[in-house]
Amino acid sequence: MFFAVLAVAGQIERNLFREENLEGQVTSAAKGNHGGRPKVIDDDMLTFAVALKDKGVPVPDIAKKLTIKTGKNAGKNPSVASLYRALAEAEEAAIDGGLPLRPELVHIRRPGRT
Incomplete structure (x- = not known):
């Protein structure tokens, strides 16, 4: 039962981290930053x-x-x-x-x- 509680806590933490990461990507995309390397050929x-x-x-x-x-x-x-x-x-x-x-x-x- 102890390990089940730890597994659930870990899963909740991973989900929270993923949601915050996606929110940051959306915010950056709204500012015009889409990540990745810049284009070499303009x-x-x-x-x-x-x-x-x-x-x-x-x-x-x-x-x-x-x-x-x-x-x-x-x-x-x-x-x-x-x-x-x-x-x-x-x-x-x-x-x-x-x-x-x-x-x-x-x-x-x-x-x-x-």
Whole structure:
């Protein structure tokens, strides 16, 4: 009976710890912190990579042209795997969100010219 009481107390403590942990995660998510490692390839790099890929440049060559801006690997090139992953995520987000992956060209006409 003594061990049963200890087991119940331990289970209650684990449940309490789990609830507090989940509450902390929800609070952090509301503040914009979702945990995990930061992305190596930012939006500017991704836009540049998509433009080069559209021109037919191989992905390993694109990775050599990009430079990581922040973090412990600042100044180095991202891995080819990271670039493939970022391109796939961008493609998937464009399909799911109904947004174009590549911006359409816009021709600006000046007044008085046709």
